Amino acid sequence: MSTTNEKDWPLWEIFLQSKKGLDHKHVGSLHAADARMAVENARDVYTRRGEGNSIWAVRASDIHASRPEDQGEFFDPADDKVYRHPTFYPMPEGVKYI
Amino acid sequence: MPEKKQEALFQQAVDGEQKVEPRDWMPEGYRKNLIRQISQHAHSEVVGMLPEGNWITRAPSLHRKTILLAKVQDEAGHGLYLYSAAETLGIGRDELIDQLLSGKAKYSSIFNYPTLTWADIGAIGWLVDGAAIINQVMLTRTSYGPYSRAMVRICKEESFHNRQGYDILMTLSKGTPEQKAMAQDALDRWWWPSLMMFGPSDKDSPHSAQSMQWKIKRQGNDELRQVFIDRTVPQAEFIGLKVPDPKLKWNEQTQHYDWGEINWEEFNQVIKGNGPCNAERMAARRKAHDDGAWVREAALAHAEKKNKRNAA
Amino acid sequence: MNQQEALFRFALRMGDNALVLGHRISEWCGHAPALEEDIAQTNIALDLIGQARNYLTYAGEVEGKGRKEDDLAYLRDSREYINALITEQPKGDFAHTIVRSFLWDAFHRPLLNALANSSDERLKGIAEKAVKEVAYHLRHSSEWLIRFGDGTEESHRRAQTALDELWRFTGELFEADEAEQILAKEGVIPPLESLKAEWNATVDRVLAEATLKRPSEGWMASGGKKGVHTEHLSLMLAEMQTLQRSYPGVEW
Numbered sequence: 001m002s003t004t005n006e007k008d009w010p011l012w013e014i015f016l017q018s019k020k021g022l023d024h025k026h027v028g029s030l031h032a033a034d035a036r037m038a039v040e041n042a043r044d045v046y047t048r049r050g051e052g053n054s055i056w057a058v059r060a061s062d063i064h065a066s067r068p069e070d071q072g073e074f075f076d077p078a079d080d081k082v083y084r085h086p087t088f089y090p091m092p093e094g095v096k097y098i
Numbered sequence: 099m100p101e102k103k104q105e106a107l108f109q110q111a112v113d114g115e116q117k118v119e120p121r122d123w124m125p126e127g128y129r130k131n132l133i134r135q136i137s138q139h140a141h142s143e144v145v146g147m148l149p150e151g152n153w154i155t156r157a158p159s160l161h162r163k164t165i166l167l168a169k170v171q172d173e174a175g176h177g178l179y180l181y182s183a184a185e186t187l188g189i190g191r192d193e194l195i196d197q198l199l200s201g202k203a204k205y206s207s208i209f210n211y212p213t214l215t216w217a218d219i220g221a222i223g224w225l226v227d228g229a230a231i232i233n234q235v236m237l238t239r240t241s242y243g244p245y246s247r248a249m250v251r252i253c254k255e256e257s258f259h260n261r262q263g264y265d266i267l268m269t270l271s272k273g274t275p276e277q278k279a280m281a282q283d284a285l286d287r288w289w290w291p292s293l294m295m296f297g298p299s300d301k302d303s304p305h306s307a308q309s310m311q312w313k314i315k316r317q318g319n320d321e322l323r324q325v326f327i328d329r330t331v332p333q334a335e336f337i338g339l340k341v342p343d344p345k346l347k348w349n350e351q352t353q354h355y356d357w358g359e360i361n362w363e364e365f366n367q368v369i370k371g372n373g374p375c376n377a378e379r380m381a382a383r384r385k386a387h388d389d390g391a392w393v394r395e396a397a398l399a400h401a402e403k404k405n406k407r408n409a410a
Numbered sequence: 411m412n413q414q415e416a417l418f419r420f421a422l423r424m425g426d427n428a429l430v431l432g433h434r435i436s437e438w439c440g441h442a443p444a445l446e447e448d449i450a451q452t453n454i455a456l457d458l459i460g461q462a463r464n465y466l467t468y469a470g471e472v473e474g475k476g477r478k479e480d481d482l483a484y485l486r487d488s489r490e491y492i493n494a495l496i497t498e499q500p501k502g503d504f505a506h507t508i509v510r511s512f513l514w515d516a517f518h519r520p521l522l523n524a525l526a527n528s529s530d531e532r533l534k535g536i537a538e539k540a541v542k543e544v545a546y547h548l549r550h551s552s553e554w555l556i557r558f559g560d561g562t563e564e565s566h567r568r569a570q571t572a573l574d575e576l577w578r579f580t581g582e583l584f585e586a587d588e589a590e591q592i593l594a595k596e597g598v599i600p601p602l603e604s605l606k607a608e609w610n611a612t613v614d615r616v617l618a619e620a621t622l623k624r625p626s627e628g629w630m631a632s633g634g635k636k637g638v639h640t641e642h643l644s645l646m647l648a649e650m651q652t653l654q655r656s657y658p659g660v661e662w
Contacts, residue, residue: 007398008192009444011185028251029182030446031191033397033557034404040550041446044453045175048168049255068122144445151440155433155646158653158662159480160463163436164456170439171452178445216653216662266662273660382441390443392568393504396561403560 012038013063014046015056024056032057112313117243120186128312131305132242133187134203135314140180141198141205145379147173149213150222158216165262166219172255179248186244199384207365208291210373217270217277217284223263224333225285225292229326231256233296236322241313264333271337278338285334286342294365296323327355413596416589417530418472419492420599422482423589423635424536425465426493429483430643431514432458433650437501450550454511457543464536484654488637488644495634496579498643505568508554510576515548516612517583517605524600533598552616559620566621573617574625581630583609 009031015024027046032038038057046052066074082088091098099107105125111118118124147170154170157163181191197203208226213219234256238249270281300306300318309315334341345358367373411419436455442448466479496514501507522544525537558569586594586602594601617624633639653662 008190009394009398011182011191028179028248029185030178031444032446033394034401036553037397037401037446040553041450044450045178045446048171048175048449048453065121068119147440147448154436154439155649156652158484160429160459160466160483161480162662164459164463167436167439167452167456167459171449171456174440174445174448174452178449181445269661274657276657277660386441386443389441389503390447392562392564393443393447393558396565397557399565400557400561 009033009037011060012042012057013060014038014042015058016042016046016052017054018051019053024054027051029060035059109311112241115313117246118241119243127308128314129187131309131312132245132314133184133189135305135309136180136184136187136245137189137194137197138204138206140177140184140194141203142209143173143177143180144198145205145209145383146226147177148379148382149209149211149375150219152213153216153219156216157219162266169223169259169262172259176252176255179251180245183242183244183248195387199380199387201371201380204369206295207368207373208295210368210376210379211287211291212374214287215280215284217267217280218288220263220266220270220281221284221288223259223261224267225263225288225330226295227256227259227263228330229292229295231260232322232326232329236316239313239316245314264337267339268337271339281337282339285339289342290360290364291368293323293327293360296320296326298362298365324354327357331355411588411592413592413598414472416592417598418469419587419589420593421465421469421472421533423492425462425469425479425482426491427497428458428465429462430491430493430646431497431511432456432462433646434497434499434501435507435511438507443504451507454547454550457540457547461536461540461543464540468532468536480654484651488639488647490637491639491643491647492635492637493643494579494582495631495640496576496583498634498639498646499576499579500642502572503568505558505565506572506576508551508558509569509572511547512551512555512616513576513580513613514583515544515551516609516616517580518544519548519612520605520608521600521602524605528598529596530598548612552612555616555622556620559617559622569620570622573622577625578629578631581627582632582634585632585635587635 010033011029012032013029014027016027017024030038030041030045032041035057039055042055042057043052047055078084104123108118108124108128118128150166150170150173154163154166157166181194184194185191194203198205213222231253234249234253238246238253240246240249267281267284270277297303297306297319300320303319306315306318310318331341331346343358345356347356349356368376371377432455435451435458438451439448439455442451462483463479466482470477470479470482494514496510499506499510502510519541522537522541525533526541528534528537555569558565560566584602584606590599590602593599614624631640
């Protein structure tokens, strides 16, 4: 087969904004030779049912992620900072708009 | 951490319904099992484009033609979502496709059956996609995050496939005697292969028990097959078609249909490559891949040239 | 030919062009060079077949004999089809498909741009929707053509060969038949020769970026608009129309 040594197109991660004002959300990935092709392929692959208003394509190799083994030191310390949440502060009945 | 301990923690997390994400530690067997299952699923979507694609140019109305095109296009999308999910496990799409084209990887045997008449397009949507959906709904709850997310997306798109197939057969069964016979003939040929799609009985299925423990699969083959039969038989009756199983009978006691015996010899032969269209399907995929090689190379070469020019 | 007959003929031609080209592109579905391109080409085919349905439905209404989109699509012989020859050419290798799409899209877009200002409300409505689709088609085909021309030696050679082979079908696009002359005079459609400047500019710009050579004008094939086709069309229609012809008058 002619295929074994062939280089594949790079992998891209695709983020869609479903309508203005909302966040771009990760919807999946695809392959494309360059950024332009990635955005257009994303249009064809991920917005066939009108799901999108704006597309971001990011090369998968450019994404830096936290490591699962750091989960404890990264995220657990936020668990006991209850004073960061508004429900921590009881408000007397009758006080409004706060 | 010793491997044994890690494995115990992993199983504990899975038992607690925590999803496994790509960078999490996972047993090598889990990774391998997933790559095998997800890529097999992806290959099935891609090879599955061929039997239906066979009728795109002959669809009997412009309306049906657009529906069929949109549906086969969705299969390409589903293949793509699934290859991407497999890629999160550290294997490239090119390698997965090589496994398919070299015959090392399997795909669903159902796609080795021929589409002989237009009614077969109805039967595929109704029965084959109907069976696939039951499996896929179960897989939305699979333990591996990317696989589960791909399944959610696929399930959303798949119910249109199922309905358009039923709609084709409903129209035929209301049509001329010739059309009705065409519909019945399609049901006769696709019924048993559709039941085989759920795989061997759990007691004979090599991967089932481990997959269940890891919650890659959530329900057994036999249970899912029964769900399919219970759902589909009344749908057949509604459009006046007869399911080709003389032993089929509603059982008041179990509240399920009793039914006949699958021809496992046929199942095994088709898996071994002796189905009616195995060779044609692989030849078509190889041709598309080989004919496309210069196109994919050209796109890369151009991207590299552009990069160099921009850097200069 | 009165204006109504001219309008019927023009709507029919727009429908035939879109249907025949859409059909050809749909032949890639399941066989494209990459999954992403299976999906992209199928989107284009779906756009075109959707446009064809709009035009054929309108043509049937203008004709006033009760013919519906499927009657016009499935029950006319190749001699009654009046599409441009370039649309019916076999899909060939992917370079042929891209070059054909590009040459067509570069013509189709200015045509639709003008039709979006037509004095005929229905044509205007169809074109307003289609012009966005076709702008994307032109972008897609242009980019691939540039990748081929400025890609590898092989892709360059294949693209140039396709360009040289398909070039002779481009002259016909700008030849107005009687119907098109009547409608242009009434301001329903643009004079076809007025589209040539934009077509030339698009072609020259993209070919330059692709480092491909524009073929010399030379001899141009023609006849599609009169129903005199290449041999490919009747074969394509035989396949497309098989069920409607074998089982006349039934619902599908």
